[in-house]
Amino acid sequence: MSHTPTHPSTHPSTLHAVTVLGHDRPGIIAETTERLAGLGLNLEDSTMTLLRGHFAMMLVVAGDVADETIRAALEPLAADGTLSVTVREVPVEETAVVAGTSWVLTVHGGDRPGIVSAVVAEVARVGGNITDLTTRLAGDLYLLVAEIALPVDADETGLEAAITSAAATLGVGASLRPADADAL
Numbered sequence: 089m090s091h092t093p094t095h096p097s098t099h100p101s102t103l104h105a106v107t108v109l110g111h112d113r114p115g116i117i118a119e120t121t122e123r124l125a126g127l128g129l130n131l132e133d134s135t136m137t138l139l140r141g142h143f144a145m146m147l148v149v150a151g152d153v154a155d156e157t158i159r160a161a162l163e164p165l166a167a168d169g170t171l172s173v174t175v176r177e178v179p180v181e182e183t184a185v186v187a188g189t190s191w192v193l194t195v196h197g198g199d200r201p202g203i204v205s206a207v208v209a210e211v212a213r214v215g216g217n218i219t220d221l222t223t224r225l226a227g228d229l230y231l232l233v234a235e236i237a238l239p240v241d242a243d244e245t246g247l248e249a250a251i252t253s254a255a256a257t258l259g260v261g262a263s264l265r266p267a268d269a270d271a272l
Contacts, residue, residue, distance in 0.1 A: 101130070101150040101151050101152055101180075102150065102151065102152055102153070102177055102180070103132070103148055103149070103150050103177065103178045103179070103180050104129070104148070104149050104150075104151075104153075104155060104158055104175055104176065104177055104178065105146065105147070105148055105174075105175070105176050105177075105178045106120075106124070106146070106147045106148075106149060106158065106162070106173070106174070106175050107144075107145065107146050107147075107172075107173070107174045108120055108143065108144075108145045108162075108165065108171055108172075108173050109142070109143065109144050109145075109171065109172050110142065110143055110166075110170050110171035110172055111141075111142065111143065111170040111171065112138055112141060112142060112143040113143075113170070116143055116145070116165070116171070117136060117145065119165060120145070120147075120162065120165060121147075123161045123162055123164075123165075124147070124149055124158070124161070124162075126161065127151065127153050127157065127158065127161055128151050128153065129149040129150065129151035129153060129158070130149060130150045130151055131147060131148075131149055132148045132149060132150050133147070133148040134146065134147040134148070137222075143171070148178065155175045155176060155177055158175045159173070159175045162175065187239075187240045188237050188238050188239050188240050188242070189237070189238050189240065189242075189244070189266065190219075190235065190236070190237055190238075190266070190267035191216075191235070191236045191237075191238055191244070191264055191265065191266055191267055192233065192234070192235055192236075192264070192265055192266075192267050193207070193211070193232070193233070193234040193235075193236055193251065193262065193263070193264050194231075194232065194233050194234075194262065194263050194264075194265075195207050195230075195231070195232040195255055195260055195261070195262045196229065196230065196231050196232070196260060196261055196262075197229070197230060197255070197258070197259060197260025197261055198228055198229070198230065198259055198260065199225055199228050199229070199230040200230075200258060200259070202258060203230060203232065203255075203258055203260060204221075204223065204232060206254045206255075206257070206258055207232070207251055207254050207255060207262060208221075208234065209254070210247060210250040210251045210254055211234075211236050211238075211247070211251075213250070214238065214239070214242045214243065214246070214247050215238075215239045215242065216236045216237065216238045216239070216242060216247070217236065217237045218234050218235070218236050219235045219236065219237055220234065220235040221233075221234045221235075222234075230260070235267060244264070247264065248264045251264055
């Protein structure tokens with residue numbers, strides 16, 4: 089008698105993007121993730137931050153649950169009007185492994201409009217992709233830290249010069265360095 093092993097379902101789960109935005113209070117992350125886990129959803133990617141005292145969280149969850157069911161489960165989070173919750177299905181896409189290198193871009197200096205757009209435009213010009221971006225304003229000091237993926241054929245020296253030039257025009261400093269290979 090032959091034994092055929094059982095395998096989990098081969099059809100992919102549905103991915104959902106969930107955002108929670110609004111007034112910060114303790115317990116938002118715990119309550120949100122508990123409700124999602126209660127639906128059998130797997131948390132695949134997430135980011136959370138406080139933006140000037142306002143809570144902002146984005147999650148990508150996987151599972152065979154309808155958007156409407158997720159919305160209904162998260163509805164109590166927004167009941168008092170201090171938070172808004174959105175849910176939408178996102179396509180499951182195979183992400184091709186792209187050969188390239190990882191870099192960290194840092195920009196700092198006096199705050200003024202246009203810093204982000206001027207500097208990241210240089211990354212885009214060489215086909216670079218920003219994989220994470222954080223900015224902070226502390227008094228008049230502006231700080232930008234971005235993780236970027238550059239194509240294998242990118243001219244890192246030319247990019248660094250272009251970023252330095254764009255930053256100097258704005259009166260801020262900038263640096264580009266290889267990302268630590270051991271960092272997640």
